[in-house]
Amino acid sequence: MGFFILSYLFYEGVHLAIHHCKPKTRLGRFLRNHHLNHHKVESKGNYGVSSPLWDWLLGTWTHLKGRN
Numbered sequence: 001m002g003f004f005i006l007s008y009l010f011y012e013g014v015h016l017a018i019h020h021c022k023p024k025t026r027l028g029r030f031l032r033n034h035h036l037n038h039h040k041v042e043s044k045g046n047y048g049v050s051s052p053l054w055d056w057l058l059g060t061w062t063h064l065k066g067r068n
Helices: 002-020 026-038 053-058
Strands: none
């Protein structure tokens, strides 16, 4: 149970950082753009909230211009 609680807290910390911090690395910018494109109304994909892995595997990944 403790592992799941710590995993969820880590996930929420990453989610909060994606929304409120400007990333300094290329990977951070990619993940932030992927996540913010997830919130776009016209988005027809990018359902993964913090990782594009499942979008890539299930074919829902779309390449949209992001916001920095």
